[in-house]
Amino acid sequence: MILSTLEFQHPALPGGVLRYVKDGIDLQAGIESGEVVTFIAGQFEFQLPDKNTTGQEALSVAAPNTDLTLTRAIEAAKRYEPITTVTCVYREYDTDDLSGPRNKAIRLTTSSAKITTMAVSITSSWKDLTNRRFCRRIYTTTTHPGLKYL
Template sequence: MATLSQALAEIYASNPQDDYVLNTLEIRHPTFIDKAGNPAPIRVVADHEPLQAKLEADAPLNAGDSVQFEAVAFNFKLPSMEEGQAPQLDVTLDGVSREVVSHLENAVGQTEQIEVTYRRFRAADPAAGPQDVEPLTLYASSAKATLTQVTTSATLTDIHNKAFPSRIYTTTDFPGLNR
């Protein structure tokens, strides 16, 4: 699971009246493009107003830019960290537009996976960027859409090909390893 920044940990611990956590999702797929042919990810915030927030410097799309997250009612269940089980994020988006459903219909017949990135922002300072030390990115394993609702489950489907430990110790980074 993503680790928290100090500012986000303080919000959870002290529950200040003037600041709170804004949960966002970014859904990406190569077929999600606008009329000009540019990538058009689906970005939503669980709030009653759209959110203008800055992305992290290494974001897959619009790195370091301020982007718009549309206000959409959504429910999600964060993955549990149980031994022997891949983390799974269950998401339900309510009141989705025809455009969102169209994007998902276009992605169904493709071999590329739908990526889902979960980020948390501080309501008092969304320009400071995501408050997760590393935003959580999972891959949609199933999706179902109706006229007004999208339900999806996302998992770490490529967990078996991840290096462990994830940091590679080389003599360039750690000269003391050289004998």
């Protein structure tokens, strides 16, 4: 049987990370670093990104808003300064081998979240390469003092 897991990483989250498994019981499994971690049991629905070349693909996650854990985490992340994006990691585990994920983990950046009284909907996608600036390095007088004299 294949178990799907989600991990949300952000400094404002309790312990910096929230981990969930789509199952009725908690899961202890290994991650890429070799560390064994606990995924909390939860019921959520998700739609994996398509594998095509049509543009920006997204992972959509919908979870019930029963214990308000995700709601509090999202609100804490929105208030966090400096502004840091929430990273979402999707992994699949085979119940026969929990020492590590069965495939490479999918790392996405959370782009939006919608909270209602009944559910939390989160959309994550790969980094937006289309709107990225050309020169990633910013030259300032602090990092390059010679610019003062130009």
